[in-house]
Structures are given as structure tokens and as C-alpha cells.
Amino acid sequence: MMKYIKDAFRTIKKKAVAALLLVSVGAAFLTGCHGSKEMADFTVPDSFDTTKPIEIVFWAKNDTNARQTAIYEKAVEDFEALYPNVTVTIRLYNDYGKIYNDVITNIATGTTPNICITYPDHIATYLTSENQVLCLDDIMYDEKYGLGGSELKYEGPSRADMIDKYLNEGRIGEHYYALPYMRSTEALYINKTYVEKLGYDVPDVVTWDYIWEVSEAAMKKDADDNFVINGQNVMIPFIYKSTDNMMIQMLRQQNAGYSTASGEVLLFNDNTREILEEISKHSATKAFSTFKISSYPANFLNAGQCIFAVDSTAGSTWMGPDAPLSDICSDDIISGIEVVVRPIPQFDVSNPVMISQGPSICVFNKADPQEVLASWMFAQFLLTDEVQIAYAETEGYIPVTSKAQNNAEYTDYLSRSGEDNDTYYSIKIETTRLLLNNIDNTFVTPVFNGSASVRDAAGQLIEKTVTSTRRKQAIDDAYFDELYDSIESLYRLDQIEGGGRDGAVDLGPLPTGAKALLITIAVVWCGIIIYVGRDYFSKRKKTGNR
């Protein structure tokens, strides 16, 4: 039978070649119609060409922190010294959203950078353009150039040195598309002096009820209309920087719905409504506000105008009257207040839950495999101990490799909290410790094409509720019904289709050209099968006649 099939295939080969040629030409034509955005699959070259000049572009994100810029620049300098034929150009950003917008724009024109700092949520959108983002599955394990590869000119982390939890955050569907770069979480920065002045203690882990109660207590005014607690006419006891995170974490702490791994949006539920009602109550008294409405929590905290500020651990160098970075006039800073760090408020203090966040590294595919390999090697270079430790020390970040976390230089750094208000700034090191002690209590939200919109929607529900409450709109069931509808429509959440971790990312409907190609291929294969079938039965008949 096998021999027959081979013979039959030979018989039809000549005719099929013509048909397949036609299909190939058609495919090439139709692929051309789909645009020049698509890129060939990347295959790891056998060796890195150290003679050919290669230029790579790196879009980096910093936290408005000049030290971070200097670390990126030094990393480039050191890498170029190891690979003199490679030139790395950095473009600096301080906003993930802007990198995202620029990448999207540049995908359309085929001018993406080689490497960028980004969030996995954003990568899920980049993946809607085929082969733009380098899939790391193979290259990560490449013997020569993979993690800890034999041909690398530096001592990078091996696969075993990568912390699984963080590496897996860059996994979208069944594939790895991002390397973790740094990890942070959110922290609650507390003006302990004022809390105690109000008659409360500061527990190790605070509850939401505690936060609301103390915040309301701080709203008492004197006869001159100043706040009793600070003697000033401004006091916003509780300010949250990222309301996206606020909603996501409050839901997660209650095991309530947000989204599924396949992209189903569960955000608009009764738990969300209860959370919004509570937030509305404290917005009405102005005991609670947000960054978007009132400005940076750190500025209010340092001016003695805020008691509880929730912000990223990566913003810790701005927190506290002795913080090395500040945006407000030194005359406005209230010295003598003690600021302490705690995990974000919890519903269940025995089971603290907090978000894992921080920059990841994404490598883009290019026509030249050598250019891609150089990009990958630079991305890995950012995971070396030297870069990891230096960058982690700039803010409340932790390194993403166990190698760097266990490095003596890093443990020494952690042990020197409070030695100065610069490198060893106590609040910064406390936030770092907070995260190191809670790695197992961190979580990430599912990533799929559209997950960035769900995140935006989560924050917008809070922003809208606070704004509407402050503008004295009625906050009732009708309000929430309308709010849910408008937010769902604004972020087109009803148009998100399944995708994410358990399957392929939703790439949208197939282009007409692709549909035509698939139909053509199906028709040709039908023809082949019919021909083979007829020939087979015809030969059987002849054999039977013997």
C-alpha cells in the first residue's frame, strides 16, 4: 500500500507541481497583500558574526530617575565593549503607555525597536501582528546563545537562575515572549505620626476597614476650617496612585471575578459594585482621592496632607520627608513625621495578596537573524548580576534572578538600611524587603489581546465613581448600571474574544486574502485526494483482472 501511494504520488507529481506552483504564487501574492508587517520565522544562527556591524535600538523605561538612565547607559557601554561590532542606541521613556503607543505605531510601519521594556499585557497586543515579537522558546534554551549559553562573552543567568514565577509572567498562550527585567509591587506608605496622633496603632498588616476608619477620623476640622490633624486647609487622608491596581487587587483579595485566562471579562460583578459603593462613601467626605484627581500621593504625604499613600515600591525614593527625590518645594515638606511601609490594605490579614508588576523585556523579530541574535544577547546582558543589582538598588525593585538576589553585594546592600538617605534610604530598602518577604503572595492578571483594556476599565470604574460622587451625582443602582455599560463600551470589552494563556492569542478575523488562500489550498488538496483515490481504485481493478 505504501509503495502504491508513493507510485501514485509520482504519477500525480507533475500535475500537482503545477497546481502547487499556482498555489505558491497565489500565496506569495496574497501574503504581499497582507502587507509588509509580517516577518519570517527566526532561526538561531549557528554562530554570531562578530565582524559585521550591527545596530540595535533599545526603548528603555525609567522612573524619572537619573540613576536608572546611567545604568542603562553603562550596560550599553559594557555590552559594546564585549561586542565591538554592535552599537546599541537607547531611547528613553518614563511611561509604559507611551512605549506601547509608539510600538503599535511602529509595527504598522515596520520600524519597531529591536528591544523594548514593556508589560506582558502590551505584548499580547503586539502579537496580533504575526512574527513581530520574538518567541523565546527556542533561543532561551540554545546551547550557545541561550540563557547561560557557552558562547556568551559574559556571565549571564542560566535557566535555573531565572525565578520561575517571574519568567512565567512573560508566557503568553503556550509560548515565552518576554524576559522579566525587574519586579516590584505596591506598598502602603503611612504617616505613622498622624495615625498615632489620631489615637490608632499601625498594625503589621492593615485592613481596608482600618484605612477607611482612620481616614474618616482625620477629616475633623477646627473653627478656622483647618484640619485638626495637620492645622492645614488641605488633607486627603487616603490617596491611591494606580486605581487599576486598586480594583484588581481588591477583587483578587476577595477571590472575585476580574477576567479569565481565555479573555472572558468578569469585571462587572457584584463585588465590584460593593467596592465602588464603599469608595464612593469615602469620596463623598473627600477622605479618599486618586492621583488622577488630586496629583502624586508622595507630594501630599511629604507635605503632611495625606496619611495613607499607596504607590509602587518603585516610587519609594519619593516617599517620606527625607526622600532623596521630591517634586515639592523644601519649605512645604513637613520634617519630623515618621513614614512607615506596610503591604497594601487587605480584606484577610492572614492571607495577604498583592500584585506583581515591573518591567519586562521584549525582543522584536527582524529580517536579519544576526541582528535578532545581537538583540537577544543584549536583553540577556540586562539580566547579569551587575545590571540587575545596580538597577534594583535605584528603587524598591528586586532582581529577577536568584543569582543576583543571593549575590553577596546585594545582601550587603539590604543589610545597610538607613545608613544614609540616598543609596541606603530606609523606606526604599523596606519596600524591597516587603516584596522579598511576599513573593509567594504576589499575583499577575491573565494576559490576552485586550487585557490592557480590561485593566484600564478597572481603574476607570473607580475614577468615574469618585469623580461623580464629588460632583454630587446620585450613586445608586441606576448609576452603576449605566457606568458598567459606558465603560464596557468605551473600552470595547464586549469585542474581546477568547485567547490568552490557554490558547492562541486572538488575532482578529482572518484577512480576505488569507481566507482565499486557505480555500484555494483546500480545493487543491481535495483535487489531489480525488486523483489519488481514482488512480488507486483503477489499479486495484487492473490487478484483480490478472
Add this chain to the structure above:
Amino acid sequence: MKKFNLVLAASVMAFALAGCTAAETVEDTVNDVVDDVVDEIKDEVEDVADEVKDEVDEVVDQIVDDPAVKSEGVMTYADYVAAAVDDEIVIECYVQATQSWWDNKISVYAADADGAYFIYEMECSEEDAAKLVEGTKIKVTGFRAEWAGEVEVASGATFEFEDGCYVAEVKDVTEFVGTEELVNYINQKVCFADMTVKAVSYKNDQPGDDIYVTLTKDDTDVEFCLEYYLNGSDEEFYNLVGSLEEGATVDVECFLYWYNGADGHLTAVTVK
């Protein structure tokens, strides 16, 4: 001159035709030519009349549209300043400049005869954004907000175009550097003379975004910013500001934006 040429052409044609056609034909031709001339003169007169009308309209607009006078139901600048944060506001103002339009939103620097406004992320189509040129009168409905000391109309305000045109004069506020009076000019287009450059830095430490400039006057620092979305596309201006040298003496114009203190959004810089 145009009319003279026409008449001359008509006459020449009439004489030329007279030599080779019958008298009736000549009369018809002359009549046609005269009609053409009359039409041409009518067009000319209409053009002149239109021009006069436009000029009169403009003068009337200026007389009728006093930027200090508000329509019914519209707040005065004093009312706007006195309104509490989150109060609903309705203002009439004149566009002085805009930041770049994005995603159906635009931030507007506006003024009337009594003061100035910053309207943050006003809802606006791209088509309407193109019409928000300097002087354009708009009626804005929204909510009053304050963000890091900046008094502004909150994000999401709506607007409609109105007839009228006004460009506020630039006010010299140099004498108010370091005083509490400076904030009285918030959002207005102002100038500072003979300031000394203390520091210049790029947001993100490299060109391509805002530029932060610190100027001093009698040992008092004032912060300024070349806001990229306001005039970052003006390459010559961007390069000028980016290359300011410490110790240089400059005159600057800006919109007096506020961010935890004066933080003027630069519109002009003269190096002395």
C-alpha cells in the same frame, strides 16, 4: 486698469469688425462687448462691497463682542475662580493656544479680558481641533478642578464655537517673581525679562520630550517647561531651549501654568 483694458479691447474689436461686416453685425457685437464690460464692472463692484462688508462686520464684532461681557448663564472669570473644586462651570473664553490633539481630546490655553483658563483634555473631534486657532471664541461646559495647584477645567469638558475673536496681551510679570502675587496671573500669557539661566534638562535625560528650564531673578528660582505637546514640533525653538547655557540672560514668554508652584509653559525665548 482692468476696466480700461476691457474697453480698449472692445473698441479695437469693434473697429476691426466694422471693416468687414455689415452695420447690424457691428451693432450686435458692440452690444455683446458692452454687456461683458458691464458684467465685469458689476463683479468688481460686488467684490469691493463684500470686502467692505467683511471689514464692517469685523469692526461690529469687535464692538459687540467685548471679551469682558458674558452671555446669559455664563460665569465671569471671578465666578470661575471663586467656584469650588468639582463645581459645574460654564465659561466663555478665547483660545490662545492648544496642545496637540489626541484621541478626541485637546488641552486648551484660553483667556478672556479678566483672566485665563487651562482646559485639560477637552472633548474635541480632530476636525474641530483644527478650528481652535488663536483668538477663536468658545463656550465651555465642565467642572472646575485643581491638580498640583493648577486651576483648570477638568478632563471631559465639552464646548461649542461662538462668534468672536480676542487675543490677550502678554503681561510682564517680572516684578512678581518670588511674590504671592504671581499666582494671580495663573494660566495667562506672561513674560519675564532679564532672567538668568540656572539649569536646563531634558525629561528622560535626552531630547524628544519636555525640556525643564530653571531661571533665576534676584536669587529666586522660577521653573519653566518646554511642553512638548504645545510646541515640541517647532524644531528651531526646541533646539534653542535645549541649548540654553547656564548663566545666559534671557527674556521669556510663557503660559503661566502651575505645578506645585509656577511652571511656565514656554512659548518664546530671547537670548540676550
